[in-house]
Amino acid sequence: MSRGTRSRPNYLAGAGSMLWLFLVGLPLYVMLAATVRTRSDYAEHGPLSFPESFTLDNYTSAFDSGFGRYFVNTLLVTVCVIGIVLLLVPPLAYAIVRNRSRVTSHVFRLFLLGLAIPAQAVIVPMFYLISEAGLYDNLLGVILPTAAFCLPMSALILSGAMRDISSELFEAMAMDGASPRRMFFQLVLPLSRGGLSTIVVFSALQAWNGFLFPLVLTQSDSTKVVTLGLYNFQTEHGIDIPGLLGAVVLSMVPVLLVYLFARRALVQGLMGVGGK
């Protein structure tokens, strides 16, 4: 429970956490086991049994139904969203932290307010805007709103990181007559690398997992992203559960890889949400 009482094991919490591990672990096991067995093996012996056959067909059939294309589209969306976030948020966070005018504090408040706006709230006008702009069924029409909805959280995380830079450093540079521009590139950016990697991971996750914007703003197969591919696979081949779960596993692989490399950045960023 706490460092003060660690000498005595906390059985209740331990049991609870084991139960949670089971609740998370079991479905993941069933999923992985289902994807390496044949459809008939799965149908006959049920999801909880041990696989009697071994096959990779479920993965290849996912690719055959177009997932390769969806991956490329999702990757494109993700990279562009990260690009926009990295272009817009660092200067914004810099201004929030270092410019003490009333206007910037209002701007910061606007972004904090934005944290509470769910995508569902704006999807109808978004459809209107994107259609009017001629971006319907175009990946750019997905990228722009997705990036916009990454901004509030990224601004919060990055300005938190920039606040940790000691003001003596700024004063020393100001003494040397450094311009805001020079401070930004030589001091602020290098010292907020941690925050930058957090917002990259965070935006990547948002973009990769996005569903509502692509669902409503795209239509044709050539602009389909992975999450939509999953949804379609389910409506079309709902009965082929091993194949469906193969597609689910494929959709998770890039995220899990990123997580393994950037766990610290992600967890710290998300913990920052809680406040204290």
Added chain:
Amino acid sequence: MTTQITSAPVAVEPRKGARRRPEASSAARVGRPGFLWALPATVFFALFAIAPLIMVAVLSFMSWNGLGSPEFVGLDNWSRLADDPVMLKSVWLTLLLTALGVVIQTPLSILLGVWAAGHQRNRAVLSVVYFIPLLLSATAVSVLWRALLDPNFGIPARATWLFGDGNLFGEQATAIGVLAFVSTWQFTPFHTLIYQGAARAIPQVLYQAAEIDGAGRYRQFFHITLPQLRNSVVTSMILMIVGGLTTFETVLILTQGGPGTDTTISAYYMYQKAFKGFDFGAGAAIALALVIAATIVSLIVVRVSGYDKMRSDMEGVS
């Protein structure tokens, strides 16, 4: 990055972040970035988030079928929705599912978060598995559970002693149960993280003092840990409520609002009205109602909990 935890709480009290900054002395004004630095992001955000939010209010008074231009119809969308039994039912279902989410997830994630904040063996390994649901898209989570709970080939079909006929999606009560369970599965890790961060930040002196006074583990939990987590409880509950009011993928993929309209929650009904029924005005009205509801509930939670006055309560503690 190490003090990430201290950043301002979400959407609750924006002023706090601003207030924490020390006063600018005139000498320190040299070399400060101008407002222009914030301008590109602000314009972009205003265009793609704030403007649509304003437009949703305008569209809710208009009739639009997705083609052509919207036409002003006054309160027509609103009065139609007020008389729509499916709409009223969806409001009730939305509130029910949101309440279920808060009631189930709050105690669970506090316990798990406090547990994870301590020094446990194998914590590194556990936390990788633990937080996997956090990484998955709502789509992947929903598709996964739809497959696992399939009436013919899923787990319930194999464990009929526990699940009856195995068709959990065939009845309102069990369909709602599935939705509540899947949301819990998906979001508990996120709230656990919030509590884990907050529990780590509780000063150890408090526990040491309690130890000297002879307080046991459970008294420490109820008299130190819980009160110290108040801010996080509020933040986490607001996020749960806003998330609950706008649950969408889970319903679309798991139940399609069924059986009948028994799990048609408002956000799903909005999607159906607008993008399936081409009644975008009604969709906008539902969306606006959701935003208003989420804002009001958040404000109530902040008020009732005394979050806005909490700073003074905390004085003398740390």
